[in-house]
Amino acid sequence: MDKTEMIENFNSKIKRVLISEDEIKSAIKEAAKKIDESYDGRPLLLVSILNGAFVFMADLCREITVPCEIAFMCASSYYSGTQSSGIVNITMDLKQDISGYHVIIVEDIVDTGRTLNDVVKLLRARNPLSLRVITLLDKPSRRIVDFNPDMALFEIEDRFVIGYGLDCGEMYRNLPYIAEYDETK
Numbered sequence: 001m002d003k004t005e006m007i008e009n010f011n012s013k014i015k016r017v018l019i020s021e022d023e024i025k026s027a028i029k030e031a032a033k034k035i036d037e038s039y040d041g042r043p044l045l046l047v048s049i050l051n052g053a054f055v056f057m058a059d060l061c062r063e064i065t066v067p068c069e070i071a072f073m074c075a076s077s078y079y080s081g082t083q084s085s086g087i088v089n090i091t092m093d094l095k096q097d098i099s100g101y102h103v104i105i106v107e108d109i110v111d112t113g114r115t116l117n118d119v120v121k122l123l124r125a126r127n128p129l130s131l132r133v134i135t136l137l138d139k140p141s142r143r144i145v146d147f148n149p150d151m152a153l154f155e156i157e158d159r160f161v162i163g164y165g166l167d168c169g170e171m172y173r174n175l176p177y178i179a180e181y182d183e184t185k
């Protein structure tokens with residue numbers, strides 16, 4: 001499908017809402033509370049994996065009340081559409097030395113686990129004070145590598161999802177909820 005077709009079919013590809021805006025909001029509040037309790041008084045660095053996690057990061061960091069710093073890195077395993085390439089590229093790395101920080105990686109979704117497995121290995125080798133992973137969504141049934149996030153806000157079935165930062169062909173990131181993408185039409 002080219003861009004014009006994608007725009008024409010935009011709404012019809014949104015099959016159903018899986019997780020509403022309100023559900024996301026309250027899960028984030030709860031997660032932020034846990035982070036506040038665990039990291040109070042410690043140097044905390046939130047590392048978001050672009051592009052998909054930018055909305056989750058923006059909402060999560062504003063619910064966290066303890067002092068923290070924000071950083072971004074860019075890792076991608078999906079080239080386009082709904083098929084995984086199986087190759088993880090780090091296209092933008094962190095600028096800072098993370099050895100003086102407790103790091104939390106903020107991710108949109110764990111699918112096969114390859115992306116985070118690689119990112120965690122890379123960051124662990126830089127000796128942070130601690131390293132944990134929070135993900136908005138987790139698809140445990142799709143796991144290929146032995147990786148599990150420390151905190152997952154929602155477990156979902158094997159469906160290709162869009163919205164709240166997650167794309168299909170770079171579209172749908174601006175939906176305020178998580179929806180199932182209709183791959184049939």
Ligand code: 5GP
Nearest residue numbers: 052077110111112113114115160161166167
């Ligand atoms: P993994 O390396 O765990 O297979 O994949 C992680 C990345 O794949 C995510 O950060 C996300 O960009 C992409 N991904 C995995 N599942 C989905 C999905 O259902 N929808 C979208 N839009 N992206 C996904």
